[in-house]
Amino acid sequence: MGIAAALVLSLVMVPAPVAPEYAALGDSYAAGVGTGSSSGGCGRTAFAYPNLWKDAHSPASFQFPACSGxxxxxxxxxQLPTLTPETGLVTLTxxxxxxxxxxxMSTCSLKSDRACLQAVDKANTTTRDELPAKLTQLFTALNKAAPAAKTYVLGYPHLFEPTSCAAGLTETKRTAINTGADLLADVxxxxxxxxxxxxIDLRTPFANHGICSAxxxxxxxxxxxxxxxxPTKQGQLAYLKALESALGER
Known part of the structure; x- marks a missing residue:
């Protein structure tokens, strides 16, 4: 057998890499709410970034317990009970x-600037005082349930562009909401x-694509x-691209 033929045969015999067993956890942003195609009580959609990644990469198995709310x-x-020691990839929002x-968002959409600022301040207090311990408990349990998994946490974008806007919310409200998003991202x-x-920080990918943008x-x-x-369908695609970039796939 010639060298060239041997090389070709060796390439043919090498199996293609298989994507790991994948579990997609989280809330409505992970479930895909907002794309106009939700079904079932959890609002999961075909356009959610976990489904988009699954369709593009064919993981060895796919668990999608993410649920609105x-x-x-x-x-x-x-959701953690869907993980196994064989789970190789976990995403979470x-x-x-x-x-x-x-x-x-209900308060800020329907009530005064003052009421909105009070609601945001209450949320920020919860972010600082209560969320860190909850997240520590979650990650401890996740690492125990899937010790071999690589975990990627995809954050939230700024909702609004810092421009004048007819979105129904004043600049005061929009600024407060975006500032709260920064605190949540940090925590x-x-x-x-x-x-x-x-x-994975989604604020940069969504820059110039928030509400009030063109x-x-x-x-x-x-x-x-x-x-x-x-997120819209385009927003979920941005989540997919951010995940693929973090995984070194683009």
Whole structure:
């Protein structure tokens, strides 16, 4: 057999790498709420970034327990049991519901600047005082349930561009909400890195694509309201690209 033929044969005989067993945990941002295609009580959609990654990379197995409204406690109770020692990849978006994201956005959409600022301040207090311990508990349990897994925590973007806007919220409200998002990102990133996981910051990919931009990747106020302030299909694609970049796939 010639050298060239032997090389060709060896290449043919080498199996293609198999994507790891994958579990996608988290809340409505992970479930894909906002893309207009949700089904079932958890609002999971075909356009959610976990499904997009699964379709592109064909993991050895795929668990998708992410659920709209999920808190850290609900991830611990209802989603972590889907992990096994063989799980090789875990993604997670979490924290918003623990600090009352829906209540904040409802208040800021319907009430005064003062009421909005009070709601944001309450959420920020919860972020600082309560969320770190919850996240530590979650990561400890996650590492125990899937000790071989690489975990990637995808954060939340700024909802609004810092420009004048007809989105129904005043500049005061929009600035406060974005500042709260910065605090949440700092707290989640700190807990993530302390646990040995990787934090993926979505604020940069979404820059110039927030609500009020010429090309928003987030919904403004919608009917039904549950889709409001969630990524569009293009926003979920941005989540996918950020994940693939962190994984070295693009």
């Amino acid at each position: 999920a808190t850290v406690g609900e991830v611990l109770e209802r 979490i924290g918003g519901n623990d600090i009352g994201f829906s209540d904040v 989640v990133k700190s807990a993530t890195t302390t646990a040995g996981a990787t934090y 090309d928003p990747w987030l919904n403004g106020i919608t009917v039904p309201f549950e889709d409001s302030y969630h």
